[in-house]
Amino acid sequence: MNADITQWDRFLASFFDLAVMQKYLPDIVDGFLLTCHLAILIVISGLVLGLILAVIRAYEFWLTSWLIVVFADVMRALPPLVFILLLYFGLPGVGLNLSGYAATYVTLTLVLAAFSEEIFRAGILATPKGQWEAARSTGLGFGQSLAYVIMPQAIRMTVPPLTNRTIAIAKNTALGTVVGVGEILNQATTGQSFSGNASPLVLGALAYLILFIPVVVFGRWVETRFAWRRT
Amino acid sequence: MEFILQNFFNWDIVTQAWPLLLRGFGMTLILMAAVIPVGCIGGLTVALLGQSRFRAVRWLTIIYVDFFRAFPPLVLLIFIYAGLPFAGIDLPAIVSVCLAFLLNSSAYYGEVFRAGIESVGTGQAEAARSTGLSGFQTTTYVVLPQAIRNVLPDLVSNTLEVAKLTSLASVVALPELLYSADMARSVTFNATPIVMAAVLYLVLLWPLVRLLSRIEHRSMGSR
Numbered sequence: 045m046n047a048d049i050t051q052w053d054r055f056l057a058s059f060f061d062l063a064v065m066q067k068y069l070p071d072i073v074d075g076f077l078l079t080c081h082l083a084i085l086i087v088i089s090g091l092v093l094g095l096i097l098a099v100i101r102a103y104e105f106w107l108t109s110w111l112i113v114v115f116a117d118v119m120r121a122l123p124p125l126v127f128i129l130l131l132y133f134g135l136p137g138v139g140l141n142l143s144g145y146a147a148t149y150v151t152l153t154l155v156l157a158a159f160s161e162e163i164f165r166a167g168i169l170a171t172p173k174g175q176w177e178a179a180r181s182t183g184l185g186f187g188q189s190l191a192y193v194i195m196p197q198a199i200r201m202t203v204p205p206l207t208n209r210t211i212a213i214a215k216n217t218a219l220g221t222v223v224g225v226g227e228i229l230n231q232a233t234t235g236q237s238f239s240g241n242a243s244p245l246v247l248g249a250l251a252y253l254i255l256f257i258p259v260v261v262f263g264r265w266v267e268t269r270f271a272w273r274r275t
Numbered sequence: 276m277e278f279i280l281q282n283f284f285n286w287d288i289v290t291q292a293w294p295l296l297l298r299g300f301g302m303t304l305i306l307m308a309a310v311i312p313v314g315c316i317g318g319l320t321v322a323l324l325g326q327s328r329f330r331a332v333r334w335l336t337i338i339y340v341d342f343f344r345a346f347p348p349l350v351l352l353i354f355i356y357a358g359l360p361f362a363g364i365d366l367p368a369i370v371s372v373c374l375a376f377l378l379n380s381s382a383y384y385g386e387v388f389r390a391g392i393e394s395v396g397t398g399q400a401e402a403a404r405s406t407g408l409s410g411f412q413t414t415t416y417v418v419l420p421q422a423i424r425n426v427l428p429d430l431v432s433n434t435l436e437v438a439k440l441t442s443l444a445s446v447v448a449l450p451e452l453l454y455s456a457d458m459a460r461s462v463t464f465n466a467t468p469i470v471m472a473a474v475l476y477l478v479l480l481w482p483l484v485r486l487l488s489r490i491e492h493r494s495m496g497s498r
Contacts, residue, residue, distance in 0.1 A: 058361040117488075120435070121480040123442035126453055126473050134466030137282035166492055211344075212436070218347035222446060229350050233357065242361035245354055249346070256345035264341070 057241075064243040068235035072247045075231035079255065082227065083214040086149060090156025090213065091206075097157060098164035102190055112161065119158035125219050127151045132223045144223030156213045163205050167198030204267045211263050215256060228252060288467040292459040296468060299455030300475050306369075306441045306451055310376040314437055317377050318384020323414070325389050336385070343382035349443050351375045356447045368449040372441075380437045387429045391422030428491045435483050439476075452476070 101112050119127075131147040142150070171194050179189035221230035232248025325336040343351070352375040359366060366374070395418050403413040423430065445454035452472050459468035 055362060059358075117481060117484050118477065120487075121439075121477050121484045122473055123439040123453070123476060125442045125445070126456075126469065126476060129453070129457060129460075130466060130469045130473060133460055134283060134469060137466055138278055162488065162491070169492060215347035218349045221349070229347070229353060233353060236357060242358045245358045249350065249354055252347065252350055253342075253345055256347075257341065260341050260345050 059242050059246050061239075061241050061243045064235075064239045064241045065247055068231070068239065068244040068247060071231040071235055072228060072244065072251050075226055075228035075248070076251045076255065078225070079217050079227040079251075082145070082149060082217050082220065082225070086152045086156060086217070087210055087214060090153045091160050091210070093153065093157035094160025095164055097161040098168060099190065099195075101161070101165055102168055102194075103186070115154075116158040116161050119155050120162070124151050124155050124216055125222065127154070128219055128223055144220060144225045147223055148217065148220035148225055152213055152216055152219075155216075156210065159209045159213070160206060163202045163209065164198060167202040168194055170201060171197050200270070204270050207263045207266045211256070211259050214259070218252075228255075283466055283470050285465055285467040288459075288463050288465050289471060292456075292463070292468045292471060295455045295459055296452065296471055296475065299450055299452040299472075302450055302455075303441055303452040306372065306444060306449075307438050309373060310380065310441065311434055311437055313373060313377050314380030314384050317381025318386075318388050321381050321385030322388030322392055325385065326392060340382045340385050343378050344386070346379070348375065348379045348440055349446060351379055352443055352447060368444070368447045371447060372444045372449055376437070376440070380433070380440075383433050383436070384430075387426050387433055388422065390429070391426035392418060394425040395421045428487065431483065431487050431490065435480060435487060438480060438483070442476075 097112050097116075101109050128147050128151045131142050131150060132144060135142050168190075175193055175197065176189060179193040180186070184192065217225075217227055218229045220227050221233065224230070228248050228251045232244045232251075235244030235247075236242060321336055321340060324332055325340075327333055327336075346354075352371065355366065355375050356368065356371040359371075399417055399421065400413050403417040404410070408416065441451060442453040444451050445457060448454065450458075452475060456468040456472035460466060
């Protein structure tokens, strides 16, 4: 009985040491803010770039379409960590020094752009042909039909897959820790190795839950809401 | 141009690093062969538990799924690899990786299978039961085959993600493809090994991406 208590105490002391937690809390908060703004930047630029690429591809000009397909395939097939390391360690060799932050930002933006381009593209293709014909026959140009008739419908169809993909890529900001970006995971592991205690890791895990549980629940809500509308 | 070739496509380094990378590639293949079935089976279990008659079990699976979907996989891996030793549980890197993948990908596969099972009308199960099939037979022979066909694009897409995620094992020093490439890079001070790893990943996963594009477009078009 006595031994049980000491073991439990030891468990608490390694994972929930309040003094250690208090000491590293400011670092974790810093990491939290950095994860937030990195994720927001990636989501905005990735989705905008993906939309632009999908629109360019809608014009069906063979060279641009071909380039976009190659880009989207490569970025979807490569593990993002490989690309981050390639940018971070490879570019200095050709005289371009990229910070870990920039390497993570560029990589995840391109990955999100590749996936969202494919999703937008699928939405455009799934819009019935009659919509195009009707839009064109009222005298709208190709670009106008795309912007005012097709895209609003296509984007609505793509909301659930896009939401899920965006959440998954936002979580990948944790990969930045490998190239020294001071986001949550990085702060947590640094704290853990300095203090020789797992409490900073627990704090980091809590920070991720606080950040992403609402996002995941929101994603679930979007999925059911839009699925309901489709039927 | 010369400069770029020297830094990214250095032939001397390719020949030197090749054996190391090939071994890493083998490890990556083993890892994929281990974690994809484990994740699939885990996910199927989660999805079936999600259909339970008991409300408490259904709620627990939702909590499980959302909890592990909220954790970035790398965080989960580091937590298991660096955190558990503090609780006196010292796992080898490969076991940590498999455990992290089981928890993470069973949540994702679980969601996919759940969507699939819910897409099969209840009339199917009722008809199957009324012909005298047991509950187990109904699930395996009637519901699941249709469920899997309905969510095939998501299943392939999730498998692609899991395959790519094996690169995270490099962070906990498991000598798979990316880890070997990064070792070679740090020894040669040259990015060529990472380019080689990228090429190997492309060779392996590009067909899957193509397949995915094909079935994805087909399924959206038929809607």
